[in-house]
Amino acid sequence: MNSTSKSLRVLVVDDDPIAAETLAYAMSQFGYCSEVAGDGIEALKHVRTGQFGIVISDVEMPRMNGIELCKEIRARNACGYTYVILLTGRSDTDSIVEGLDAGADDYISKPFHPAELQMRIRAGERLLMQQSRELMIFAMAKLADSRDNETGSHLERIREYCRLLCEELSTWPQYQDVIDGIYIQSIYETSPLHDIGKVAIPDRVLLKPGRLTPEEFAIMTQHAQIGGDTLRAVAEAYPEAVFLRMAYEIAMTHHERWDGTGYPRGLSGEDIPLSGRIVAVADVYDALTSQRVYKPAYSHEKAVQIIRESSGSHFDPAVVRAFLILEDRFREINRELGDVVGYTAGPSHLPGTAIRMA
Template structure:
């Protein structure tokens, strides 16, 4: 345990250091100048400070005030050495968070006992802090594990919906990563980017409730069939709604609103502009772009540049212009995602 001794009187400094040699596991650090001692404390961690009150550069109270202002020093025990007549000083020091006093002239037995008691307090503090850090780490690990399992369950549920859908296997990975890229380019923080990456694959979960003769129809849907198909957005929201999980809440909003259009012509509720949640506006761009650039039974894949032109043309009508700009601002990253998550690599 490191005990910092601050006293401008060299004989006193040496006496204190000598007396503390009898205390087990103590390493004393001796300093005559309180300003130097404060500077030392800025880069070192004492376990106890023994400081004299009467010093010429700054007195013990001023030192105590400066010491407590240092980062991480609020709980370090401080013993102040004072004369028997310094009652007012003691009262002030107590108000400034001094922990104990030693009276000059010093009694060696009393000094060792008070130092031993304060170091026992310090050891208890350190043990509690270590335990708290360990518990915090365990909570973080448990929370991370829960989040990973939650995301795995969502991804597997998304794949279950995809098995009934003619869309390709890599669609979930591509559109989710497009969504994260778009979120990053909009300036959303990393936590929000990760949230949309995990939630976006649930956008079409409502298709589990669409009859096969409509969902798997190779040709164009008639008006009645299209009306049934469009129910998948609200159906997905109904499946996911009511959860306390931020991830499932985001997924519910995406499922419900990724077919809305900023001009109000989308479905299921004809929302306009910023009435559409940002996550829904982001996924709308990513989903349409990947649908265009992926092969389907009823069409070949579009070239990336052709799809980008359609997305750009849809800014202000179908898509949020800010989301379009954010998506297209890093074209190399878009290409990389398209190439990285092809169907043969996503199986």
């Protein structure tokens, strides 16, 4: 029995007491805590408590059958996702389609084989763990983000930009063995943690409404090292959580520059992890097109110009090429998730004067 199974509760729904107890016994053998409901109406009351991650329901029941229960769960459940497995003696295609159309995640025919049911439940468990992981990561990122002035949908935009860039690069021959679906999902999940180290930066520096002095800038740059060290420690403590490795790379290296003039380590070229090079472009585009206490928002066109001109110095030329292919998609996301309307900045607002990229 693993720790996840101990914490996951399964609701068994069947109007046949013998069938229900058989399922409940199987749950105990699999290592899951379970409870029994006699029909859909009783089950719905249990589901609304938010205590059950998985529901295994018979289809044929009085008052509220399994199909109706599934529809109610999908329409009303607001306590997180509930994984629904329908169990039925019918195996015709129409019945299966009806159940899946109602929102069921899986469908098992009676009589069920215990090993098969266990594997189906584990599939649901993995999905729920994935959801919990995403929520935890994003909550951590939002907490760090709340200390900065990068409010609104900054993190939502960053992860969408990163996903776009990865999807494009994954079609290029040189990246097909590097960027796959797992890589894209990992960068989508972990890119919001890029500035988590800012929780350790003093307010007098982090929230300063203007240019930073050299001393203040040096303090600000520490957030990359702090964030990277923190996530590396977590990754080493939980080596099975491979996504934490990417989170560490992003936090540590998204301020490195292609020409070696970035921080905290002065890495250059392909010595910078690809994830850091991708987030660098996404983060700077978002910084340029967003309003901050120390700068107004730039127009999309101005941001594109700056990134294009920084190819080979600040940014990986390949990532910039991908960005230029996708610039219209970036504009769409910026409009859909934007906080303010950008404008075309004059010469006094070019990088190196008012804008801070830390």
